[in-house]
Amino acid sequence: METPDPRSRLLQLADARGVSLSSLSRMIGKNASYLQQFIKKGSPRKLEEQDRSLLARFFGVDEVELGKGGEKSYDLTGWVDVPRLAVGASAGPGAHAGEEETFGTLRFTARWLRSLGLRPDALSAISVTGDSMEPTLRHGDEILVDRDWQPLRDGIHVVRLDDAVLVKRLEPVGAGRIALLSDNPAYRVIECGLDDVVVIGRVVWKGGRI
Numbered sequence: 001m002e003t004p005d006p007r008s009r010l011l012q013l014a015d016a017r018g019v020s021l022s023s024l025s026r027m028i029g030k031n032a033s034y035l036q037q038f039i040k041k042g043s044p045r046k047l048e049e050q051d052r053s054l055l056a057r058f059f060g061v062d063e064v065e066l067g068k069g070g071e072k073s074y075d076l077t078g079w080v081d082v083p084r085l086a087v088g089a090s091a092g093p094g095a096h097a098g099e100e101e102t103f104g105t106l107r108f109t110a111r112w113l114r115s116l117g118l119r120p121d122a123l124s125a126i127s128v129t130g131d132s133m134e135p136t137l138r139h140g141d142e143i144l145v146d147r148d149w150q151p152l153r154d155g156i157h158v159v160r161l162d163d164a165v166l167v168k169r170l171e172p173v174g175a176g177r178i179a180l181l182s183d184n185p186a187y188r189v190i191e192c193g194l195d196d197v198v199v200i201g202r203v204v205w206k207g208g209r210i
Contacts, residue, residue: 006047006067007039013059028054031194043147043200045122080113080120081105082144084127106142106207118204122148126158126165128206132182133167141208143167147201156203161192167203 014021021039022032028051037043046067047055056063083102106125113120128141133156137143145158158167159180168180173191180190180197 006065009065010035010055011039013061017059024055024058027058033195033198037198043198045147078110079107080110081107082120082123082125084125084142106144116204118146119148122146124201128167132184132187134184136183137167137206138208141206143203144205145201146204158200158203160198160200161190161196165200170199
């Protein structure tokens with residue numbers, strides 16, 4: 001029997017139950033747009049095990065219908081080509097978030113990626129534009145972004161705010177609010193609602209000129 005697409009199946013289940021994606025997102029402890037992004041934009045690529053289990057129990061279906069068992073295995077002796085996306089992560093005023101097209105790859109060893117707990121097909125590389133994250137990240141640096149969803153934690157994240165893609169540190173500032181912080185003190189803090197920002201992924205590596 002053909003395994004159903006977990007995104008289509010989740011949308012079908014939600015429609016049949018008459019429950020919104022935003023309420024389901026909150027039920028599993030995520031921001032209101034989480035499942036909307038999962039279904040419409042493919043971010044994250046797959047549901048976390050705990051989230052998938054909660055949703056499967058809520059709908060009374062097997063976890064296989066929501067993607068269980070679809071994980072890939074990787075040859076740790078080989079190389080992984082991570083796609084470089086044409087869109088930049090702005091460390092400045094904000095790079096326009098157009099259609100994300102690839103224009104090349106960065107190559108890493110599969111063993112090194114797995115030693116860091118990174119899943120190769122959840123990674124992408126983009127370049128940094130602007131100086132708001134200096135001295136940590138400089139204009140022109142390449143960054144590796146892990147799109148596997150994790151609860152917000154310390155570190156630098158790539159986010160989408162309105163029509164801009166930004167690279168910032170994140171800090172909760174109250175109920176339903178979050179602050180986007182720059183390492184360069186010349187830049188002001190951006191405060192917005194959790195529903196207004198989409199976390200694309202966490203920066204896990206950088207490379208650039210000396």
